[in-house]
Amino acid sequence: MRIPDLVAIVTGGAGAVGGGISRCLAREGAHIVVADIALEPAEKRAEEIRGMGRRSLAVKADITLEKDCQELVRASLKEFGRIDILVNNAGHFGDRLGLPFTNQTEEEWDDNYTINVKGPFFLCKAVAPHMMERRSGKIINISSIAAKRDPQIVPAYAAGKNALLTLTRIVAKDLAPYNINVNAICPGMVWGHFWKRLAPLVAAGEPSFTGMEPRELFEAWFHKSTPLQREQTPEDIGNLAAFLASKEARNITGQTIHVDGGAAMN
Ligand SMILES: NC(=O)c1ccc[n+]([C@@H]2O[C@H](COP(=O)([O-])OP(=O)(O)OC[C@H]3O[C@@H](n4cnc5c(N)ncnc54)[C@H](O)[C@@H]3O)[C@@H](O)[C@H]2O)c1
Structure with missing residues (x-):
């Protein structure tokens, strides 16, 4: 095992990517604090x-609130006495695409x-x-x-993730x-709640996708945009997180690594 008995906080741990990251870190020996705004699915993940x-x-935590972030760290230290790994995974694109960018509101x-930058900062x-x-420590930003x-396609989200x-x-x-390493992972396309919500919004604004079911659109999109012609799984992201959290990655810091089937090359 790469990270035996280390303690990791995974925000958005109840979601698709957060699930893959939590399982991969646990497989390599880590104990996991599943932090999420939704407590019930977080508890299910913790049970898994x-x-x-x-x-x-x-732990129920809204990462957009600094006091929740501080409380999350306090609760983790109280339970485990140490935090070795922080994975800032919780994030979203909002409720609307608001295209073109001139249609986006200040609130969006x-x-x-707030969620994609301030939360990880807190x-x-x-x-x-x-x-x-x-x-000692490892921080991984998704x-x-x-x-x-x-x-x-998602202007405010893209700016936030940049x-x-x-x-x-x-x-x-x-x-x-x-001696603290801080790196970022850029996932490509991972099926789950995120894409179930994104697909209808993309379909509404793109005539060639009109009428497609979310999964059908997701597949059409990755076939069009991904050189390796396959979707990414939560475990694809989790495997890289487990490596970055390990001693083997001790000389890697400040880097951005894409797990996207080559999409960033296109
Ligand atoms: N799914 C993809 O294709 C994809 C691609 C690139 C990047 N990402 C990024 O990966 C990360 C995880 O995405 P996912 O696909 O697992 O989404 P998801 O919707 O399945 O999971 C997101 C999780 O974050 C939680 N969350 C939302 N707001 C929160 C808040 N304020 N505080 C704490 N938790 C909160 C949700 O309850 C949910 O459990 C996000 O940062 C997303 O931007 C996803």
């Missing part, structure tokens, strides 16, 4: 992780910035003193292919003297 033989705690722009700030004191490719990449480099440089 306990079923893998690890300890797990579900603020909402995207959590980095909340765990940093503990990790700095122990001179950005998106949207930061690189087709940003006009800002998260900048935050990754800022925090990586500040925390490097304390």
Whole structure:
């Protein structure tokens, strides 16, 4: 096992990608704090992780609130006495695409910035003193292919996920003297709640996709945009997170790695 007995916080751990990350970290030996705004699915995820033989705690936390982020760190330390890994995974694109960008509202722009940038900032700030004191830690931020490719499809989201990449480099440089690695992963297309909501919005604005069911549109989209011609699974993202959280990745920091079947090359 790569990370035996280390303790990881995974935000949005109840969701699709957060599930893959939690399972992969647990498979490699970590105990998992499943942090999510939705407590019931977070508790189910924690139960799944306990079923893998690890300890797990579900915590209800809204990462857009700094006090919730501080409380999440306090609750994790109270339960486990240490935090080795933080995965800032919770994020979303909002309720509307609002295309073209001139149709986007201030509220949509603020909402995207708040969840995709401010939340990870609050959590980095909340765990940093503990990790700095122990001179050890790994932070992994989940950005998106949207930061690189087709940003006009989700303007405020793409801008937020790009800002998260900048935050990754800022925090990586500040925390490097304390032996803390900070990296970002850009997933491509992972099926789940995220795409079930996104697909009808994309279909409404793109005549060639009109009338398609969400899964059909998802498949048409990745066939069009992904050189390797396959979707990404939550475990594809989780496997990279487990590597970045391990000692083997000790000399990797401030980096952005795409798990997108090559889509960023297009
Ligand atoms: N699914 C994809 O194709 C895809 C592609 C690129 C990037 N991503 C990114 O991956 C991450 C996870 O996406 P997913 O597909 O698993 O989505 P998901 O909707 O399945 O999961 C998101 C989870 O975050 C939780 N959440 C939402 N708001 C929160 C808040 N304020 N505080 C705490 N938790 C909150 C939700 O309850 C949910 O459990 C997101 O940051 C997303 O932007 C996803």
